[in-house]
């Protein structure tokens with residue numbers, strides 16, 4: 001058993017599961033938005049804002065945003081724990097990893113708050 | 123004439139590894155790569171490599187043969203050097219002790235972690251623990267592994283995290299015991315694998331399947347372990 005406190009769900013299975021579920025959500029959301037853009041007859045500001053008036057669309061968008069954040073965290077975390085390892089770089093790898101993780105965390109919070117503001121602000 | 127280029131490194135005398143070129147008259151025979159090494163060693167006794175059984179059973183002579191990991195003793199030069207040039211390097215990723223001899227410590231440490239022995243606390247029956255033919259069949263494609271390390275040292279995930287990721291060889295063996303009807307430690311075994319590294323660093327690249335000289339499929343075994351973890355959790 002390898003300990004990993006900065007993984008998304010701290011268990012490999014949980015991370016793996018979230019990674020799949022969020023991918024499915026993102027595919028569905030992308031299809032939905034692209035479908036809307038190409039299939040609505042008079043696509044423009046009116047139809048776009050009418051779409052986002054609906055609460056379920058806002059919730060769906062928020063779920064998609066959270067999925068993006070979770071998906072990105074798990075993916076990028078596994079990249080940094082592949083390449084920024086103490087085995088290869090010694091003690092400074094720990095500092096580097098923490099720095100990148102804090103930065104990623106800050107970006108995640110920023111996007112989450114900003115996203116909610118946009119979705120419920122129009 | 124067969125051209126052979128071999129990775130040489132003797133930490134006592136060389137400041138850095140280098141490739142040494144040899145030529146060998148194969149007399150038109152389709153030798154195995156190990157035969158080539160033996161013949162060259164007769165000329166140059168400083169050449170170091172491991173070997174024992176010379177028939178693909180012991181797993182000692184895993185090495186990187188013209189870019190692909192394999193066993194020197196069962197790899198014919200017609201396949202390894204179709205254009206008449208053979209390139210031999212040690213297994214990638216592991217520390218080199220000398221020439222083609224690598225330090226397998228990290229590989230064995232991972233193997234040790236999966237507790238590669240039957241665990242069963244039920245008092246043993248008078249004769250033996252019986253297994254149905256169907257249950258025995260489940261071990262096919264798993265027990266044949268000779269721990270040559272060709273797979274794990276071809277796996278990028280193992281290169282980056284040889285101290286955390288069990289690697290294809292260890293995981294194939296982990297599944298060999300998870301699948302064994304006589305083993306009772308299934309749950310404990312699974313609990314020890316449920317972190318983001320041990321199993322889940324496998325990204326299904328399948329380099330392991332591609333190189334296994336025994337034709338085994340570690341990726342499939344890893345998939346089975348993942349399914350067992352999922353089934354247990356939902």
Ligand code: SF4
Nearest residue numbers: 277324325327328330
């Ligand atoms: S399938 Fe998994 S274990 Fe096999 S080489 Fe790829 S990452 Fe490694």
Ligand code: SF4
Nearest residue numbers: 267268270271273334
């Ligand atoms: S699975 Fe195949 S390549 Fe890997 S150690 Fe076993 S025999 Fe060698």
Ligand code: FES
Nearest residue numbers: 176178180181195
């Ligand atoms: S020498 Fe034993 S496997 Fe090649």
